[in-house]
Amino acid sequence: MxxxxxxxxxxxxxxxxxxxxxxxxxxxxxxxxxxxxxxxxxxxxxxxxxxxxxxxxxxxxxxxxxxxxxxxxxxxxxxxxxxxxxxxxxxxxxxxxxxxxxxxxxxxxxxxxxxxxxxxxxxxxxxxxxxxxxxxxxxxxxxxxxxxxxxxxxxxxxxxxxxxxxxxxxxxxxxxxxxxxxxNVRSMGMALTSCTVPAAGKPGFSIPEDEMEIGMGIHGEPGTHRAKIAEADSVASQLLSLVINDMGLQEGDRVAVMINSLGATPQMELYVLNKTVGQTLKSRGIQVHKTYVGEYMTSLEMAGCSISVLRLDEELAELLDADADTLGWK
Structure with a gap:
């Protein structure tokens, strides 16, 4: 470790x-x-x-x-x-x-x-x-x-x-x-690697180099399945489609989007994922009110991401836009 x-x-x-x-x-x-x-x-x-x-x-x-x-x-x-x-x-x-x-x-x-x-x-x-x-x-x-x-x-x-x-x-x-x-909020995540809890001293599990886990939890809980590594477009589409379908998002809806790193995924890759997310929502006629990209809820040094979508009405949009001053959100 x-x-x-x-x-x-x-x-x-x-x-x-x-x-x-x-x-x-x-x-x-x-x-x-x-x-x-x-x-x-x-x-x-x-x-x-x-x-x-x-x-x-x-x-x-x-x-x-x-x-x-x-x-x-x-x-x-x-x-x-x-x-x-x-x-x-x-x-x-x-x-x-x-x-x-x-x-x-x-x-x-x-x-x-x-x-x-x-x-x-x-x-x-x-x-x-x-x-x-x-x-x-x-x-x-x-x-x-x-x-x-x-x-x-x-x-x-x-x-x-x-x-x-x-x-x-x-x-x-x-x-x-x-x-x-x-x-009105739904999320879906995936992981490329495990992470090491300090008290354990070793990774809690392993993911082969050519595989990823879809749906993994933030403590390393099992997801829905393991699959071969795919391009960012495919990963973003898989995660987003599950979120959209669960929410029942429709043309004309307004949303906020969060592309979250689990700890080791750099901003470059998060923005690559967001390209697909943003383009997909636009193509479906869903208005993106605001997008947040970065580390918001991590899992130590795990490589991976989650995508969260929040359906907004006027009240929620106004409160989301209100001033806040914290270390993790400005």
Whole structure:
């Protein structure tokens, strides 16, 4: 294993301390926790948003803490759900009295631990509601989930629900908008290589040099099938067609698109993929309101990508375009 770390069991702690040292004006660490919150938290008069999960997906989730997005992020160990006490610490640190929305990716451990933390917070008089993101169209059930997995489309939930909260909306209205995004976002990914969890010290699986895995999850969960390496046009078409068909996109629809690197895929290749995505949507009469290309939800050093499509109406488009200032989204 070749990684720029100190001790595998300390990698998340070291990362958190490094983030705060780099951005003390933006983020602070809740003492004795793995929680990062806005430097100005709690923000008076505003519903707070908390998300999180296992580390290794950076910039998710701490990279989306800031004005217009999340108020707090809980950093679990690599690919491991954070514990309920850590989530509870985040809720208590960001609550201003207006309530807290938890944005949870659909993995069994995340759902269980965030829900337990919500119950504990409510017992202390904090109003908490939650949404569960399940945008991955690849498989219905997988290694870590019942139902579809939550992947890069979660970032659109952070952005749009965060904008609604920044506008001073009620907890119920922020939840409504978050659910609206979840209903209208779909994603599909693929991988060219595995990745190495520091504590394991070796790749979790192997993909032959001449093969790729379609539908692989962000923790290395199996996808739909393995296939021979194909050109970017073919890969983009496969992923996009599954997303379009699942969403039932039609001529005249307006969308936002995210071409996401899983960690080791360079921007050059992402833009090559986006050429096919953009041309295909245009040929179908689907209007692309905005395209995002880069690293939004990674899987350590895995080579591969995901494509997310969000169907927009006027409300969602306005909130997507609203100002945000975080490390991972500007």
């Amino acid at each position: 070749k990684k720029l770390i100190n001790h595998p069991e300390q990698v998340v702690r070291d990362m958190i301390e490094g983030v705060v040292l780099a951005h003390p004006d933006r983020l602070k660490n809740v003492p004795d926790t793995s929680v990062l919150i806005r430097a100005d938290a709690p923000v008076r008069g505003k519903v707070a948003l908390v998300s999180g999960g296992g580390s290794g997906h950076e910039p998710a989730h701490a990279g989306y803490v800031g004005k217009g997005m999340l108020d707090g992020a809980v950093c679990g160990e690599v690919f491991t759900s954070p514990t309920p006490d850590q989530v509870l610490a985040a809720i208590k640190a960001v609550d201003s009295g207006e309530g807290v929305l938890l944005v949870i990716k659909n993995y069994t451990g995340d759902v269980m631990n965030f829900e337990m933390a919500a119950e504990l917070a409510e017992a202390e008089g904090i109003q908490v509601t939650k949404v569960i993101v399940n945008d991955d169209v690849a498989v219905e059930n997988s290694t870590y989930t019942t139902g579809r997995r939550g992947i890069a489309g979660t970032v659109f939930v952070h952005k749009i629900a965060g904008a609604q909260a920044e506008n001073g909306a009620s907890l119920q209205d922020v939840e409504r908008v978050a659910l609206k995004v979840i209903e």
